[in-house]
Amino acid sequence: MSGAAVPSALVRDLRLLVVALVYELRKVTTWRAGFVVRELMRGMWRPVVMIFVYATILVQPTDRLGSYDFRGLVAYLILAASFEKLLFHQRGLDLSDQIFQGYVTKYLTMPLRFFVLALARFAQHVLIQGGVVVLLWSAGALLLPQWWPQPASALALVEAALLVLLGSYCYFLTCFLVNALAFWLDVVWTLSAMTSFVFSFCAGVLVPVSVMPAALRDTLQWLFPYWAVNAPAEVFLGRLGHADFLRGIVVLGLTAVVLELVRQVLWRRGLARYVGAGM
Amino acid sequence: MLIRMADAGKTFRVWRRKEGFKGFFANFVAREWTQVTALANVNLEIRRGEFVGLIGANGAGKTTLIKCVSGITPVSSGSATLFGVDSFALGDGEKRRLALVMGQRSQLWWDLPAIDSFRLLREIYSIPRDVFERRVEEAAKRLVVTEKLQRQLRQLSLGERMKMEIIGAFLHEPDVVFLDEPTIGLDLVSRETIRRYLVELNRERGATIVLTSHDMEDIEETCRRLVILRQGRVLFDGDLVGLKARVYDRRSIEVHLEPSSRTWDESLAPRLAPLGATLERSAPLTLLFSVPAANVQTFVPLLFELFQIRDLAIERHPLELLIRQIFQSGQAPAQLSSGEPKA
Numbered sequence: 001m002s003g004a005a006v007p008s009a010l011v012r013d014l015r016l017l018v019v020a021l022v023y024e025l026r027k028v029t030t031w032r033a034g035f036v037v038r039e040l041m042r043g044m045w046r047p048v049v050m051i052f053v054y055a056t057i058l059v060q061p062t063d064r065l066g067s068y069d070f071r072g073l074v075a076y077l078i079l080a081a082s083f084e085k086l087l088f089h090q091r092g093l094d095l096s097d098q099i100f101q102g103y104v105t106k107y108l109t110m111p112l113r114f115f116v117l118a119l120a121r122f123a124q125h126v127l128i129q130g131g132v133v134v135l136l137w138s139a140g141a142l143l144l145p146q147w148w149p150q151p152a153s154a155l156a157l158v159e160a161a162l163l164v165l166l167g168s169y170c171y172f173l174t175c176f177l178v179n180a181l182a183f184w185l186d187v188v189w190t191l192s193a194m195t196s197f198v199f200s201f202c203a204g205v206l207v208p209v210s211v212m213p214a215a216l217r218d219t220l221q222w223l224f225p226y227w228a229v230n231a232p233a234e235v236f237l238g239r240l241g242h243a244d245f246l247r248g249i250v251v252l253g254l255t256a257v258v259l260e261l262v263r264q265v266l267w268r269r270g271l272a273r274y275v276g277a278g279m
Numbered sequence: 280m281l282i283r284m285a286d287a288g289k290t291f292r293v294w295r296r297k298e299g300f301k302g303f304f305a306n307f308v309a310r311e312w313t314q315v316t317a318l319a320n321v322n323l324e325i326r327r328g329e330f331v332g333l334i335g336a337n338g339a340g341k342t343t344l345i346k347c348v349s350g351i352t353p354v355s356s357g358s359a360t361l362f363g364v365d366s367f368a369l370g371d372g373e374k375r376r377l378a379l380v381m382g383q384r385s386q387l388w389w390d391l392p393a394i395d396s397f398r399l400l401r402e403i404y405s406i407p408r409d410v411f412e413r414r415v416e417e418a419a420k421r422l423v424v425t426e427k428l429q430r431q432l433r434q435l436s437l438g439e440r441m442k443m444e445i446i447g448a449f450l451h452e453p454d455v456v457f458l459d460e461p462t463i464g465l466d467l468v469s470r471e472t473i474r475r476y477l478v479e480l481n482r483e484r485g486a487t488i489v490l491t492s493h494d495m496e497d498i499e500e501t502c503r504r505l506v507i508l509r510q511g512r513v514l515f516d517g518d519l520v521g522l523k524a525r526v527y528d529r530r531s532i533e534v535h536l537e538p539s540s541r542t543w544d545e546s547l548a549p550r551l552a553p554l555g556a557t558l559e560r561s562a563p564l565t566l567l568f569s570v571p572a573a574n575v576q577t578f579v580p581l582l583f584e585l586f587q588i589r590d591l592a593i594e595r596h597p598l599e600l601l602i603r604q605i606f607q608s609g610q611a612p613a614q615l616s617s618g619e620p621k622a
Contacts, residue, residue: 006405009371019402027390106386108351109379111371112403272367274352 013116020120021127028128039128040136042089047081050206066211067239073208075149078140079233080205082133083164087228088172090196092125093118095179096188099274108271115176115267122172126165152238159245160232166252167228171199173259180263183270204230210239224255281455281487282325282348286357289318289343289511317343318511320357325489327454330481332502332519333491336606340511341491342381345457348489349379361455375404378448382460386444387432393443394428397450404451411450418446422476438469445473449480455487462497474500495602507602509609523572523601530575531559531594532582534566540587547585554578 007015029035054065054073063069068076095118098104107114141148151157178195182188200206203225209217210230220226227248234240235248294310296302305311318340325331335341346352347359353367360366362373369377380386387396394415401411419425422442427435432443441461448456458477462470478501481488492498498505498519505522507515515522536542543561551557554574560567566586570578575593582588 006371006375012402012405016399016402019399023388023391023395023399026395027388103384105346105351105381106379106384109349109374109377110403111374272353 009113013113016112016116017120017123020117021123024120024124025127028124040132043081043085046205047077050077066208068208068211071147072237074147075237076208076233078147079149079236080203080208080229082137083160083229083232084200084203084205085129085133086126086164087168088122088125088175090175090178090192092121093172093175093179095176096182096192099179099182099270100186115263118172118176122169125172126168149237151236155242156235156238159242160236163227163232163235163245163248163252164229166249166256167203167224167232170224170252170255170259171228173256173263174199177259177263177266180266180270183266183274199225202226203228204233208234210234222251224252227252280324280363281327282323282361282489284321284323284344284348284354284357284359287318287321287323287347287354287359288316288356289340289347289352290355291315291317316511318347318354321511321513323506323513323516325487327487328481328485329504330478330488330502331490331504331506332498333489333506333508334493334495334498334602335508338510339508341508342459343511344508345379345459345489345491349377349457350374351379375451376454378451378453378456380444380448380456380458380461382441382458382463385432385440387440387447389433390431392429392431393424393435393446396432396443397428397447400447400450406451414450414452415446418449418476421479422446422472438465441465441469441473445476449486452484453486455489458488458490460492461490462492462494470494470497477501507605509606514605514609528572529569530572532568532570532575532578533592533594534568534582534586534588535590536564536566537587537589538564540564541585550581550585551578554581 006012028039051074054070054077058065058070058073065073095104104114107117151160174195175192178192179188181191185191202209202220202223204210204220208230209220209226212220231240231244231248235245291314292312293315294312297305297311321340321344323344333341333344343352347354348361348366350361350366350369350373358365361369362376364370364373387393388399391399397411397415400406401408406414415428416425419428422445424439424442424446427439427443432440435443445458445461448458462473465473474497477488477490480486481501488501490497490501502519505515505517505519506513542563543558543566548558551568554570554577556568556570556574556578558566559569568578568582579591579593582591
């Protein structure tokens, strides 16, 4: 052992987070073709398809869907797709594989909190996707200025970004929880896919929540997915105001706290009964 | 005492899958659960600086034992402590003093060059930069992988990868290192390099090393103490040299004589008797004696005194045969009869 003083746990976590983040960034850019497909093109097809779906619907006698006209829907879909790209992606976490294969064991004998490494994955995702979204957004604004949504104000832009970031963290915690079920279950990928689909629906990625039936809309507004995609898009467009933003922050903050507590309990219990491959 | 297991047991609850169409429904509706015992009443104490070989057939409980002691999984009964602390409740302070290398699981990061993995480990173990660089340089030189440090782990050969794993495991100079089959699949040269490195570290730093391997050469060339597991129980725990001496206490000595040498005659027998030696086979220029291992040192000079010897070979029974006999019989070595093992 070295005789040097050991820094405090928080300092160690932060330093490890930075080093692990650099590792994650290097890893994600190792394969260039994979990077383009996975990081740039992922999530781009659904909004394009949905634009045609809405175009078909709105060719009917009515030219509105709820409070949205076709141009508004296109703007919303562009925003929803952009914000969804910023959200943590379920495939970004291979924790369940590590648990199944027994690879997680290597971390259990090390003086670190495993969650810090997962957190580095989240930070990498935010940085990469942040860059990708800015790039695509700039390209879109240059090529299709008449269709491209503009923020209602600078404040609306900041508020929307904060909601998406916090929502992304909540979704990351959800992904971690689902993956941690691998301590008990062997159907984690199915659960993960189901979670993703339900999240997309609740977040208003397919259809804006505001055009859903009132009872469903009122319920979804208490759940964090709505505040991760739909609400930020509407804050960005000026359809929701500052009070809505504050409500979103409260909902997302409380959700993050609850998910974090559940994560800690689940992780501890999972480790206590861990039976990985070869054990 | 660094490692202590007292009546330690580990059981897993598994359900028995029934076969056939009826089994399909039975598996779904009413599962039949059963307990699998991986470890049973294990008592083990390992002191600082020991180099312990842990062997056993597949499924004997070697890896489970290591996982229980290193804190990966808790024991189901009894206790397992490391550095005097319950193994499953090790704090960061204790974790800084241990390392684990699993031959079939990479401890390093697959997508990174080894040096980057080491830097991540430097951060995890809070190793000062200058100390870190000196240790990496020294270890890479001794394991002959200096040129490979910048290469991505996935691009290295199995042997090079394992050397990197071992460098990573010893970077923070742990007090205890668990090595689970570290030489699996490696070529002769790599195996020898790794064995030599481990022995040197054990001798120079006083690191306690617990090594499991199916390669008996690994055990013979590195360990002083041997623990044999069978079906989750400790079948033998003791000195490796003593074990061999106890069970295979005889050596075969084949002597090739010069044509001008005297040959065997019965009058020589009384001179061999006090040493417990017997003539097993006699040919015109070749003699084969059986001698207690403890008397070889005295017996060989006597042979040179009696004969003109062109060549002489002392054959030691390979440890592998002994272990095979123990695995097959399930008897502790003390109960085994001396003499040739049944292959």
